[in-house]
Amino acid sequence: MNILFAVSEAVPFAKTGGLADVAGALPGALAERGDKIFLFLPLYREIREKYQGLTTAAEISIPVGDKLLKGQIVSLKSKPQNQPENLSIFFIAQEKLFDRPTLYGPAGAEYPDNGIRFIFFCRAILEAVHILNLNIDIYHAHDWQTALIPVYLKTLYKDRPGYHGSSLFTIHNLGYQGLQNKKLLPLTGLGWEEFTFERLEFHDQLNLLKGGLVYADKVNTVSRAYSREILTKEFGCGLETVLEERQRDLYGILNGVDYSEWDPNRDPLIDNHFRIGRMTGKKACKKKLAQAFNLTCPESQPLIGMVSRLVEQKGFDLILPLLEKADALAAKFIFLGTGDHEIETKLEELARKFPEQIAFICAHNNRLAHLVEAGSDIFMMPSRYEPCGLNQMYSLRYGTVPLVRATGGLDDSIDDFDTQKCTGNGFKFYNYTTADLKKTIARALATYRHPRLWHKLRANGMRCDFSWAKSAVEYRKLYEIVLKKAD
Numbered sequence: 001m002n003i004l005f006a007v008s009e010a011v012p013f014a015k016t017g018g019l020a021d022v023a024g025a026l027p028g029a030l031a032e033r034g035d036k037i038f039l040f041l042p043l044y045r046e047i048r049e050k051y052q053g054l055t056t057a058a059e060i061s062i063p064v065g066d067k068l069l070k071g072q073i074v075s076l077k078s079k080p081q082n083q084p085e086n087l088s089i090f091f092i093a094q095e096k097l098f099d100r101p102t103l104y105g106p107a108g109a110e111y112p113d114n115g116i117r118f119i120f121f122c123r124a125i126l127e128a129v130h131i132l133n134l135n136i137d138i139y140h141a142h143d144w145q146t147a148l149i150p151v152y153l154k155t156l157y158k159d160r161p162g163y164h165g166s167s168l169f170t171i172h173n174l175g176y177q178g179l180q181n182k183k184l185l186p187l188t189g190l191g192w193e194e195f196t197f198e199r200l201e202f203h204d205q206l207n208l209l210k211g212g213l214v215y216a217d218k219v220n221t222v223s224r225a226y227s228r229e230i231l232t233k234e235f236g237c238g239l240e241t242v243l244e245e246r247q248r249d250l251y252g253i254l255n256g257v258d259y260s261e262w263d264p265n266r267d268p269l270i271d272n273h274f275r276i277g278r279m280t281g282k283k284a285c286k287k288k289l290a291q292a293f294n295l296t297c298p299e300s301q302p303l304i305g306m307v308s309r310l311v312e313q314k315g316f317d318l319i320l321p322l323l324e325k326a327d328a329l330a331a332k333f334i335f336l337g338t339g340d341h342e343i344e345t346k347l348e349e350l351a352r353k354f355p356e357q358i359a360f361i362c363a364h365n366n367r368l369a370h371l372v373e374a375g376s377d378i379f380m381m382p383s384r385y386e387p388c389g390l391n392q393m394y395s396l397r398y399g400t401v402p403l404v405r406a407t408g409g410l411d412d413s414i415d416d417f418d419t420q421k422c423t424g425n426g427f428k429f430y431n432y433t434t435a436d437l438k439k440t441i442a443r444a445l446a447t448y449r450h451p452r453l454w455h456k457l458r459a460n461g462m463r464c465d466f467s468w469a470k471s472a473v474e475y476r477k478l479y480e481i482v483l484k485k486a487d
Contacts, residue, residue, distance in 0.1 A: 001137045001479060003030060004165070005039045006125050008118070008145035009103060012080065013047045016103055017309070018255070018390050019142060019172045022222070025258040029472035031086035038134055040125045042098045042117075043074050043091035053077035057090065058131045062123045065187040069094060069120055073128045082260070090132075092124045107338065115180035115208070119188050122148040126157055136165040138479050143171070144178030147212030148188060151200070154215045156189055166482045169216035171209075173387050174230050174237045175313070178208035202238065213242050218482045220251040222388035223409035227252030235385055251478055254412050255388040256468035262373070262394045269370035274399070276462050282374065282399055289375030292368065293334050293359035302331045302448045304441070305376030305400070307369045307391060310339025310347070315382030315405065318434045320346050322441075326354045330445055334376065335360040336368055373398045378444055382429075382437050386410045392426070396461035401454075402426035403444055405437075413466065417457050419447065425461040 009015055011024030027037040048054065057073045071094035083089075092098075097117045105111040126149065129136055141149040150167040157163045185195055185206050195201045200211050213219055221227040227250055229235040231243055243250060261267075264282070265275040271288065274281030283299060290297040297303050308314045320343070323333065335347055335358075347360040361368065373379065379395035381404045388409030392402040396413075404410040406428045417424035427447075429440040447453050 001035045001483075002135050002165075003027075003035055003037050003138045003140055003479065004125070004129070004134065004136045005037060006122070006139065006141045006146040006149055007039070007041050008121070008143065010039065010041050013041060013050070014044050014103055017172075018222075018388065021258065021390055022172070022255055023142065025256065025468045026472060026475065027087055028082075028084050029256070029468040030475065031084035032469075033472060033476065035086065035476070037087045038136070039087065039089045040128065041089075041091060042121055043072075043093035044103055045099045045101065047091065048099065051076060054091070056093075058128070060124055060127050060131065062120050062127060063189060064116060064120055064123070065189075069097075071097075071120070071124055073124075073131065090128065092121055092128070094120060094124075097121075115178065115184045115206075116187060118145040118178070118208070119148065119184070122146055122152065123189070125149065126152055126163070130160075130162055133162075135162075138482060139165050139167040141167065141169050141212060141216070143173070144176060144209035144212070147178065147208045147210075149212075150216035151190070151194075151211040151214075155194070166217045167215070168478065168482050169212035169219050171213075171219065171221045171230070171387070174209075174221075174235070174239065175385075177202070177210065177237065177239070180206040180208065182206050207239075210239060210242060213239065213246060216249075218249050218251065218478065219243075219246055220253055220478060222253065222255045223412045224252035224254065225411045226385075226387045226408035229385065229408060253471055253474045253478065254409055254466070255390060255393075256471035257390065257393045257397065257466045259397065259467055262370075262397055264374055264398045267370055267374065269367045270374045272374075274374075276399075276459055279399065285371060285375035286377070287375075289334065289371050290332075292371060293361065295332055295334070295359050296356070297332050302377040302445055303334065303375065304331050304378045304380055304403075305334045305372040306336070306380045307372050308335075308337045308339075308381075310337050310343040312340070312343075313384050313386075315380075315384060315432075315437070316340075316343050317384075318382050318432070318437045319380070320350070321434050322438055323350045323354070323358060326350070326357045329357075329441065331357075331378075331441070333358045334372060336363065336365065336372055338362055338364055373400055376400045377448065378403050380441075381405070381410060382432075383407060383410060384432055389413070393464075393466040396425055396464045396466070399458045399462050401444065401457055401461060403440060404428045405432060406430045413464075417447065417460075419450075419453055422453065422456045423460070424457070425464055426457075 007023040272281035272284035
């Protein structure tokens, strides 16, 4: 198949979250199976600064309302290391729209013209298909930033020659919908007949993500559990009725892990490597992690780590009350991340209040993130909701036991440890309460005090396989279903 991937971020080029990890790994996994992949993303400033070998493949003029915005289709002169031959990467360049300090906006805010930026991006990708003479079978769009592509394929580009492909729209997080003022609708090139409850209207606003849900041939989410949860009022974010109508076309495929990047036996971002049967390196990583966060942590005391966006969704309304009584917990806590100012401030206060037990570094630091995975004994993810989550799968490979709430991908990937049968790969709880989180931490700490059980639990996790090769097989099957529907 010829598959077009439309994304707003992808590693190693630009990243703010898990979408970038997916877009950086899944296209390559598909290409290695023989499909031809065309990956499109915006040419952000950080990409332009990082990669010098950029070449303009074509000039483009894109209608945005009654204006024509000029831009370029850009490619790399030389492929990144380990990039499969069947994978081609293109960037959409437009200096005023994408040459900015950050991808979507300053910390805690969005650029006011994000709607215009990604209207341009979607139209530019479709124009590139014609200009580059790409014979696309599947248009795979991701999240609200590219949700207009399935809309355009069924409207503005429906009768244009060369656009016979079918579309798949992937929801990575339903909470981010690209809501825009309805005045932006004319800028899309669509008519006002699209601004109805059945199509793009949402509480008198233009909902870009809703367009993808309505118009894509098939829709999927990044875990089976999340595909079920978003049909409910609790997790549907106001779109549960739309999703119920598309339920027969809705699928769930768990994300995978790029083990070329996340493998404790060869991770270049940690100094001490380890694997099952040779775990002394993990002890050294724990010592270095504690030092990096200015903590002392003997081997007998468990170290609980967390790398996360600091937002309520990740469970901080449960965590912060628990940490107010950290001196009653026989463990030490390390936090790494940035996000809501109130959560940052509270973690800083708690670190000052309990300097022997709690440490916090307010930063996005990939090297430290790898060290937290390698050096922690337990990785905490008590999320209110979690479409997929990747850190719990990274943790398993690093012998760091996940402690999660049973939601979305966390529920799909973590099986609660049974101390009698010695089955399972982590600890999970169901009710979203501080009391249940506290009980689960206590259960994990009790297991840690039994080395035989802990070693078995840790080994169970390290043997799990969540590679992208498995997920790629599932996506390939879904692409075939998409094409059959189109036929």
